[in-house]
Amino acid sequence: MSDGYLYFPGCSLKGTGIAYEESLLAAFRLLDLKLEELDDWNCCGATSYMSMDETQAFVLSARNLSLARQAGNRDLIAPCSACYLVLRKTQDYVGKYPSIRDRVQASLRDADLPMMDGVRTRHPLEVLYNDVGVARIRSMSVREWRGGPLVCYYGCQAIRPYYEVDKPVQQTRMEEILGAAGIPTVDFALKTKCCGGSLTGTIHEVGVRLNYILLKEARRKGAQAMVTLCPLCQFNLDAYQAEIRKQNRESLDMPIFYFTQLLGWALGADPRSLGVQRSISGRRLAREWFSVEQEVPAHV
């Protein structure tokens, strides 16, 4: 078994969530953690697969886990909450239910792939918290935060029903990690309240209302920005602020960060390598706090 971790980007981290990938890789590099992208990875099996064809969803997911097993059986880090959940669920269900195991095994055999037993799906927040530890992050942080206070928002899929990333209620690990990196946070009651999920694309006004609730409450608590650990949450909170401003005659313009961007900054990463310039909302604040001088066109 080789050291370090395998990395499963999934579609988001190569697309709308590329800032998450950039900042994750930067932060891990600075913490001396090896992170190797899984070769030949495919769709994680999330989105509507599970409700359309369960077997197919499990098999898609299992193929990634099986590849990870072939690649030295290292822990597989899935930063996107949707990827994390479906991979973690596959790992769990294949272990628990013989009928699912049989179907998955048959499909993997057809593809000449080994069973994925023993591969662990992990989330970067939990890896940083458990394997690196708050104390080490504190000692490795080199920059002093010049920005305002933030609220940490955890969303749903990384948190439940598997309780490995953080506690099922009143999560604190992002706060602890950012606190260790010298970045102030304020407490917030809506850490797992819905971000709108895919509703922003289907029943748009409901989805937008849901993320407006979060943004408004974060501001009421005195936060100037929000921190997320999921590309969908980040996108929802980031992308519709202009619409919210217009509809509600609001002055809202709040940057929405990935926790890895803030951590990377505290660890001394080049601000340009963290993708902060890519977000849609709160660009002025983000530029100011991260000292990104030049305007760079938004990714989306």
Place this chain on the structure above:
Amino acid sequence: MSKLNGNIRIGVYVCHCGTNIAGTVDVAAVARAAAGFPGVAVSREYKYMCSDPGQELIVKDIREHNLNRIVVASCSPLLHEHTFRTAVEKARLNPYFTQMVNIREHNSWVHQEKGAATEKANDLVRAAVRRVACHKPLEKSRVPIDPAVLVVGGGIAGIHAALTLANSGKRVYLVERDATIGGHMARFDKTFPTLDCAACILTPKMTAVKAHPNITLWTLSEVSAVEGYVGNYEVAVTRHPRFVHEDLCAGCMQCVEACIYKKPKYEDEFNYGLSKRKPVYLPFPQAVPQVVVIDPEDCIEFKSGACKKTCVEACGDRHAIDFEMTDWTEKIKVGTIILATGFQAFDPKRIPYYGYGTYPNVYTSLEIERLVNAAGPTGGEVVLRDGKSTPRSVGIIHCVGSRDETTNRWCSRVCCMYSLKLAHLIKEHTDAEVFNFYIDIRTPGKGFEEFYQRLLKEGVHFIRGKVAEVTDWALDPSEEGKLVIRVEDTLSAFVRRIPVDMVVLALGLEPHADAQEVRRRFNITCSTEGFFLERHPKLAPVNTFTDGIFLAGCCQGPKDIPDTVAQAGAAAAEALVLIDAGYVETEPNTAYVLEEECSGCRTCITLCPYRAISHVEAKQKAEINPVLCKGCGTCVAGCPSGSIQQNLFEDEEIFEEIAGVLNYVR
């Protein structure tokens, strides 16, 4: 059959138990078969062997037929072994020459087919006949009882038990961990459902404890070791320093006045931190003993050694304050022990979504008891943590740490009623709108349901549903600045948000964190949830599996004050039974060591659950104390050299029984 000599004359009695046995087992056939077993002189069947005529039959046969062994095939020995042994003794035969065969619970009640059931009864009777021939005469032994009693815990349970025993003239040692007796009850405001003042009914009893010539009260003390057995316990009590001599302090409080801290600075434990105290303090005005205590964690003299010691100055010629005091141990001998160690309230931080510790205006029920109390930190004014504003709406959440799969699964029994009481008191003090969030309202007690009805009429709101969370997130302006209780109202089938100013968490009761440690010290058992286990839930509710140790109050399980006092009285009565009898008789079915074969390996000592075995240094052998031995047989099975035997379970007896059941002829 070589063991059977001509002297063995066995009587076999097969019971019908009405149709309980005779309905499934052909009792006449069993009696006929038994008549043919070796050594059997008389074999009979009878409708009810346990009746007086049934017993008389045995006595008459022993006399007329010169019987010297008796086998009764009937029900479980748990029910009637004592009956038949007594009957045998009446005929001047050693009672241990009796053997029972259980052909009811082990046979007729669990089988249907008559032929097979009868055959099984035959086999069991044959086994008993062969075994009983090997029985030896045994004697019960008597253990004298020391009349002194140790009561552990000075809450209402311990106080009531101690006073009951002391009033009957017995010497009582009352040991309390805190600086004062009174326990939880001393902190309550009113008691449900009568609303009489807790302090008014408790403090006279506390004073009576202190004044009673038969009670030795030790506060700030803990039982550190218990040796011995029923009637003869040797107990070591560790007495922690109060840094004030109880016999010299007059309770004048001048030292508190004179303390270098001009203002109280430290959390007052009695008020759950809602007020402050100085490093030297009296726990509460009616504390018993009325002696101040110094907290070495807070006192400057302990921290720096450089205090001006204005307290000592103020104490003057009394010289009651003594910074040099340390732990010391008292050793006492008692015959019986009553454990009344109480409960601890559930820690609400274990349920983070109810916001205790996150939102200041979320309170525990115990804090509210102090808040509504006229002698409490606010003089009985119900105000929010800011110290000035009165809540206009209050939500009381029931079952916090009760009936919950993720924390404690049991019902804490008192929370419904005390929540109703607090609802009434809060309404009375503030005229606030009060909401009760409940799963079920449980009011099974005298006057309890009537109290609930009264509250319904008083306009307290009841919402049936387990609260999901307490949040400060306002959905609309009417919720701004409030705590919002989110709950599924299961009677109207929708999710509600109730904004309130104050949330009260009705904490459940749970065993003390160190209950397991205490359990081991007293060698008793705990139920799965960690409360001390009674010997029988119905018929021996205050006894433990260790003779001479009794339970009272919430250490056995959650209960209210009336039940606690009743149980404390019962525990005292059970102790008095032993004391007044003067001795206990112990069954002779104990294990004994064959000394010449014992190698002194001590295996048995660690196996014995009753601490009955010791190692005799002089002989390098194990020795079993027959008073402590319960006859469980663990040491017999565990002894590597086979040098432990047990009366009534000797190898010969067991092998004969097996041979009998298998109808094996040597």
